[in-house]
Amino acid sequence: MTDRIPDYVFTLAKTFQDESFDIYLVGGCVRDLLLNKPVKDWDFTTNATPEQILKLFPDGFYDNAFGTVGIQLEIKSEEKTIVEITTFRSEEGYSDNRRPDKVIWGTSIEEDLKRRDFTINAIAMNIKSLPGEPIASDSLHTQNITSEKTITFIDPFEGQKDLEKRLIKTVGDPDERFREDALRLMRAIRLATQLSFTIAQHTLDAITKNASSIQNISHERIRDELFKILASDYPYEGMILLKNTGLLEYILPELLEGIGVSQERPGRHHKTDVFTHNLMSLRLTPSKDPVVRFATLIHDVAKPRVSGVDKDGYIIFHNHEIEGAKMASEISDRLRLSKKEKQKIVTLVRWHMFTVDEHTTDAAIRRFIRRVGVENIKDMIDLRIGDRLGSGTETAESWRLKLFKKRLEEQLAPAPFSINDLAIDGNDIMKEFDLKPGPKIGEILQTLFEEVDEDLSKNTREFLLNRVKKIK
Numbered sequence: 001m002t003d004r005i006p007d008y009v010f011t012l013a014k015t016f017q018d019e020s021f022d023i024y025l026v027g028g029c030v031r032d033l034l035l036n037k038p039v040k041d042w043d044f045t046t047n048a049t050p051e052q053i054l055k056l057f058p059d060g061f062y063d064n065a066f067g068t069v070g071i072q073l074e075i076k077s078e079e080k081t082i083v084e085i086t087t088f089r090s091e092e093g094y095s096d097n098r099r100p101d102k103v104i105w106g107t108s109i110e111e112d113l114k115r116r117d118f119t120i121n122a123i124a125m126n127i128k129s130l131p132g133e134p135i136a137s138d139s140l141h142t143q144n145i146t147s148e149k150t151i152t153f154i155d156p157f158e159g160q161k162d163l164e165k166r167l168i169k170t171v172g173d174p175d176e177r178f179r180e181d182a183l184r185l186m187r188a189i190r191l192a193t194q195l196s197f198t199i200a201q202h203t204l205d206a207i208t209k210n211a212s213s214i215q216n217i218s219h220e221r222i223r224d225e226l227f228k229i230l231a232s233d234y235p236y237e238g239m240i241l242l243k244n245t246g247l248l249e250y251i252l253p254e255l256l257e258g259i260g261v262s263q264e265r266p267g268r269h270h271k272t273d274v275f276t277h278n279l280m281s282l283r284l285t286p287s288k289d290p291v292v293r294f295a296t297l298i299h300d301v302a303k304p305r306v307s308g309v310d311k312d313g314y315i316i317f318h319n320h321e322i323e324g325a326k327m328a329s330e331i332s333d334r335l336r337l338s339k340k341e342k343q344k345i346v347t348l349v350r351w352h353m354f355t356v357d358e359h360t361t362d363a364a365i366r367r368f369i370r371r372v373g374v375e376n377i378k379d380m381i382d383l384r385i386g387d388r389l390g391s392g393t394e395t396a397e398s399w400r401l402k403l404f405k406k407r408l409e410e411q412l413a414p415a416p417f418s419i420n421d422l423a424i425d426g427n428d429i430m431k432e433f434d435l436k437p438g439p440k441i442g443e444i445l446q447t448l449f450e451e452v453d454e455d456l457s458k459n460t461r462e463f464l465l466n467r468v469k470k471i472k
Contacts, residue, residue: 001033002127002149008073009042010129010149012083015056017128021048023085024109024124024154031120034163035195044085045112045124049105053085066103088112110156114171117184118191119159122171126152166197174206182213185247186225193229193238204245211246222251223335230290230297236283239297254327255297257304265314271392274303278390285386286396291341292379295328295348296386302327325350347376348383356404363454365404365411370418377408419449423461429468447471 016023023046029039050062053069060071067087074080088106106112109124116122128150157171170177185207192199229238242248258274282297302324303317310316328349332342385396426441452459
């Protein structure tokens with residue numbers, strides 16, 4: 001395992017050890033090492049105070065109440081990374097279900113691990129560069145010694161056993177852990193979906209019991225956990241857990257409106273209610289992008305609000321994509337999504353009912369490209385595939401969808417026709433007809449564009465100037 005830990009991590013640890021400070025790798029990096037997964041961040045905990053850490057690393061930065069110092073290290077020439085080092089601590093009082101009212105510097109690693117969320121995150125690793133010296137062990141310590149480097153695990157809550165069992169379990173009393181930080185309710189589900197682990201029953205029961213406290217957490221933090229669930233290998237299972245524990249009621253209550261709303265009608269594939277269809281579409285979309293997955297999850301979210309019946313008494317959802325786009329916009333704002341993310345989601349929901357009829361004209365396909373945006377074409381197709389499979393069909397693409405994709409490619413090569421491709425521009429119009437700059441010029445160009453877009457053979461200077469004479 002030592003060969004998976006970079007030399008700069010050992011070097012940093014030795015800097016503390018040479019000054020007689022205790023220092024340990026802790027949290028996700030230890031968990032991922034034990035799971036043989038790539039480590040993204042190397043996080044340390046130490047008995048050195050922030051002020052003592054800054055004496056060792058004067059260029060470090062520290063501006064928080066939780067004892068975390070950031071240190072920039074050079075990995076190799078012109079490549080650097082940030083390592084976070086946090087002082088041992090214990091915490092008291094969590095009046096807002098989000099953060100401790102009081103932080104107290106700790107004196108031992110066991111005391112620090114006791115405050116952590118889940119047993120698999122409460123494992124510390126002591127690393128040392130020594131010439132093969134043996135390390136004493138006790139009931140809390142196991143060891144693995146190489147000729148030059150040593151590793152010692154500190155695991156008072158048997159997190160290694162839970163890793164072997166593939167189990168998410170809180171450190172100590174789950175109710176207490178969730179009262180300390182209600183975001184842990186979602187984090188448990190996120191870890192389960194990312195790692196394909198099971199949540200221990202007493203921990204799962206406590207999530208359900210404390211679900212309403214998620215309301216004390218900021219929308220930004222909820223969004224981040226939700227999108228990590230969506231980016232995992234098991235987003236569908238994650239959403240089911242959110243629903244079954246009651247968390248979804250506070251995160252995406254609009255989705256729950258689809259429970260029990262039937263979509264069945266003769267000649268259609270739909271056999272489930274709207275809620276199940278949305279989740280199955282998420283499960284079956286080929287996209288790995290969490291933003292696209294989110295759009296797929298809520299693509300039919302408006303159906304319950306617009307549902308009605310036709311003259312034959314069958315349920316219909318007239319204009320659900322239009323109302324859905326409005327709801328998608330509101331949900332995106334509530335979750336504090338970026339402007340770019342919101343625009344993509346709203347666009348995908350608004351236009352997901354596009355027609356793939358073989359008689360669709362080239363002009364209609366070009367209009368579709370402009371509405372959706374070239375950058376969203378693949379995402380829209382991925383949503384449609386999820387929608388189709390989530391409706392109960394067995395094939396991802398109908399022959400019509402395959403033909404539609406082929407025609408899209410034809411219109412996209414080399415680039416979709418735009419107003420800038422007209423054979424004349426605003427300067428030509430002003431010069432030929434002695435017109436002054438203003439909105440009128442733009443209106444004329446838009447009229448010309450709409451006509452030519454229906455028949456590209458009309459895009460000649462002679463034809464367009466003659467048309468201007470009639471419409472100016």
